[in-house]
Amino acid sequence: MSPSRNRRRLAVTAAASALLTLAPIGVTAAQAQVTRVRQGSATDVSRTAWSGPAYTMNGSGGIINATMTRAIDAIRGGTGSIDVAVIAASGSGTPECDVITGLAGVNSCTTLTLTAARDGNDTQVNTDIRNAEFVYFAGGNQCNYVAWKGTALEASVESVVAKGGGVGGGSAGLHINSDVVYDACTASTTSATALADPYDRSLTFITGMFRWPNYANTINDSHFVTRDRMGRTFAFVARALKDGLVSGGKAWGVGIEEGASIYIDKAGLGTLSGPSAYVVLGDHQPEVAVSGQPLTYSNFKIWKLTSGQTYNFANRPTCGYYLKSVNAGVADASLYSGTPVTDCSTTPPPPTGGSxxxxxxxxxxxxxxxxxxxxxxxxxxxxxxxxxxxxxxxxxxxxxxxxxxxxxxxxxxxxxxxxxxxxxxxxxxxxxxxxxxxxxxxxxxxxxxxxxxxxxxxxxxxxxxxxxxxxxxxxx
Structure with missing residues (x-):
């Protein structure tokens, strides 16, 4: 969550406003209001088949043109155009659609601002989502987003992927797109807090909202390097393993830096655009993950991606990682860099300082x-x-x-x-x-x-x- 997450959505420029159709969806003045703002064509694209799915996972809330363009082109198969729906839970602007409508292959972009959990069952909201070929979750507060679990919105978004469309999100919108969601519903945790006690009240999760193909057993984290979130991702992964939130005894944290975006194609191959991203694998139970005690976990496996590099989420690699550990809440130094292991035929070395x-x-x-x-x-x-x-x-x-x-x-x-x-x-x-x-x-x-x-x-x-x-x- 960003302290400025709402400020960036406060205003629509005069030039853009001339393109908008502003339509509050029927509620009384005393109630919270769903706002629908459509840009571009007033008529949805009519087509029987699409060529996705495709995904964009962004470290901050804004659209990254490079990955968004790749997703649009993949979904439309190089021909025709698509409709996009942007879902937000706060603010009054349309910053995402302002960018998206300027990209080639976009027929329309509709911003849907939902301010209550019940809005997930709104008829017009779900019609717009189901008629779209790409759904983007804006930045904000992911605790508002998890409130839509079990509403019609959940199934509507899933239907877009099922027909060959796509999904993306940034910041809070990134969190909601992982298999295990850090919901931040009690507080936004820090690395120091999470390592000191992985069961602190600020660490709360939900599962069972979205599970995208090739993206199982993941936990997304945003603003990764700028806000020093490697430590808290360690705690997220340890909790997912200890609490049985993942299957197969493994959990992958995916941390994406501000201004970076991972484009994931329908075969599960992720390609990074922007500064950096990290994939953190926990492949054994934590040595110590107990309420009120600091975390101990040996040998997290970490893949660092820089712009243009790939990570295969469908066939996840077994080499190329570096190792970092946490002992009694104290993490190893230089968490964001390390010497990659290139020979994975041998057992990883014992934890630092041990025998x-x-x-x-x-x-x-x-x-x-x-x-x-x-x-x-x-x-x-x-x-x-x-x-x-x-x-x-x-x-x-x-x-x-x-x-x-x-x-x-x-x-x-x-x-x-x-x-x-x-x-x-x-x-x-x-x-x-x-x-x-x-x-x-x-x-x-x-x-x-x-x-x-x-x-x-x-x-x-x-x-x-x-x-x-x-x-x-x-x-x-």
Whole structure:
């Protein structure tokens, strides 16, 4: 959200106003009013087929001509023209349509300003959206936008994509177009706040509004570098994983800088226009993501895009990222740059400052557990499930007041489960996600006085193989 998000929509120039048809949609003076402003042709394009979908994801609220033009051309297949609908929740101007109507291939652009949740069911609003071939969500406050979830507007926007049209948005309009939406309905969070407590009241989300093809399990963030939002995107990704807001044990944050825009074609290939954008992958459960405690997460994978570079959202890359971590709420330095990993055939290095240990068989019982008490934490444990009945035990010490957190990346060769046991062998907590390759994560806090031995127990549930699992262990 931008503090100036409404100021830019306050005025329409005299030259532009001569082109407008201003039509408040029928309400009484005492009620909030839907405003409809149409520019360009008064008649919608008539056509039976379109060549999209196409998307524009903008880091700030304004239209980026380069990506908007690409979307228009893709949707119309190089011939004819399209109708555009711009949806806003505040302001009285038409800054987006003022730009869009000047682009080649545009028949009309209609600005719809909705000021209440019920406006999502307005008949004229939904007619305009369904007759459009591209819908653009303006900047503003995404909390107003999520109020339209479950209204007719949601289905109307989806119908535009389904017929081969497109969708886009900037700032708040960018947020609403991701799979998981940071709604900012209680407050707008900062990186410092989110890292200090990923469950702070300012971190609230919704799911199930829009899920665009090839864009599943994403969380968008805007004004990315200018407002230093990498840290809060780390927290968004960690929350999405911890709270089960995404599927498959992975979440992708997409952070776009002001003045930048990612154009995504119907095959899922994203191309950046403008300063920079970042894709942040969390592919394991957070080591520590607990209400009231700072975030700990090792090895976020980050792809940095500059103008002209691409990212394939349909076939997401496994190389080319750099690694950054957060330990007890403190993020690594230089979050917006790093040395890319080009050889992804090897396991990523352990978290900064930690040590690693490879299992030594036999370690199939507590009495034969590998002792890892002397490691420097955070630490990395590596082993494999050599048989479908294999169990790997690791022993370590936990002090009073300490939290032990374990996050295991499991290869696709087998399904393994994670148990944390106390000194007597009783299960304190466990993680038993279903499916080969499903990652596991669990944590416990010792509340009694003194120190004691605890066990990390990795067990084969089904399948086996020599492919390594990797468990990151932290004590905080």
């Amino acid at each position: 690693s240990y490879t299992e030594v068989e036999p370690n199939d019982t507590r009495s034969a557990a590998n002792s890892v008490a002397g490691l420097t934490f955070p630490a990395t444990l590596t082993g494999d499930m050599k048989a479908s009945t294999d169990r790997d035990y690791y022993a370590l010490t936990v002090n009073s007041g300490q939290t032990l957190s374990v996050s295991c990346a499991v290869p696709s060769a087998y399904d393994a489960d994670l148990y944390l046991l106390d000194s007597s062998g009783s299960t304190v907590t466990r993680s038993v996600n279903n499916g080969a390759g499903a990652d596991e994560s669990a944590s416990l806090t010792r509340t009694t006085s003194g120190s004691a031995t605890y066990y990390v127990d990795v067990e084969a549930y089904s399948g086996s193989g020599t492919a390594d699992y990797t468990c990151t262990v932290t004590k905080s």
